[in-house]
Amino acid sequence: MKRFILLTLVVILASCATNVVPVSKDKLTPYQGPVAIFRSESEAPIGYKPIAAIAHYDWGKFRHITLDDVIPMLQVKAQTEGANGIIIDSCETVYSGVFSRGIYIKARAILIK
Numbered sequence: 399m400k401r402f403i404l405l406t407l408v409v410i411l412a413s414c415a416t417n418v419v420p421v422s423k424d425k426l427t428p429y430q431g432p433v434a435i436f437r438s439e440s441e442a443p444i445g446y447k448p449i450a451a452i453a454h455y456d457w458g459k460f461r462h463i464t465l466d467d468v469i470p471m472l473q474v475k476a477q478t479e480g481a482n483g484i485i486i487d488s489c490e491t492v493y494s495g496v497f498s499r500g501i502y503i504k505a506r507a508i509l510i511k
Contacts, residue, residue, distance in 0.1 A: 414454075414455070414456040414457070415454070415455050415456075416452065416453070416454045416455075416471065416475060417452070417453045417454075418450050418451070418452050418475050418478075418479060418507075419450060419451045419452075420449065420450045420479065421448050421449065421450055421451055421506075422447065422448065422449045422450070422509075425480075426449065426479065426480025426481075426509070427480055428477055428478050428479075428480060429476070429477045429480050429481060429482050430477070431482060432482075433472075433473040433476050433477060433481065433482055433483060433484060434482065434483040434484070434510065435469060435472075435473075435483075435484050435486070436483060436484065436485045436486065437486050438485070438486070439485055439487075441485075442483065442485050442508065442510075443510055445511055446483060446508040446509060446510050446511070447508060447509040447511065448506055448507075448508055449476075449479050449480060449481040449506075449507045449508060449509050450475075450476070450479045450481065450506070450507040451504075451505075451506055451507075452472060452475055452476070452484070452503070452504070452505045452506065452507055453502075453503070453504050453505075454468055454471070454472065454501070454502070454503045454505075455492070455500070455501075455502050455503075456468065456492075456500045456501050456502075457492060457494040457498065457500040458492065458494060458498050458499050458500030458501065459494060459495065459498050459500075460495070460497055460498055461498065461499070462498075462499040463499060463500050463501045464501065465486070465489050465501065465503065467501075468501060468503060472484055472503070472505060475507070476507035479507050480509065481507035481508055481509055482508075482509060482510050483507070483508040483509070483510045484505050484506065484507055484508065485505060485506045485508055486503065486504075486505050487504045487505055487506060488502075488503070488504045489501065489502075489503050490502045490503075
């Protein structure tokens, strides 16, 4: 029984992955305020500074994951890097079964001046 629970936990954790790669040489302190979301680069204000590249992949096993479901997690990742904005570069649906719809997102954490 313990092995089954452990295996289930490992599968759940492995089904969702977020990768954050800093692109700025500046080490910023974590940001505590609200993080603005821009659905495309044309919506972003002029003069922002890229802080980090964020990639998120979630299989969505037995669920339907949408961008709105993932935004709070992306905001936390951006805050950790010191960013106060996120630009969503791409968002794709991942079909991982008959009833499962996951998501793959590429985004940029930015600092709005």
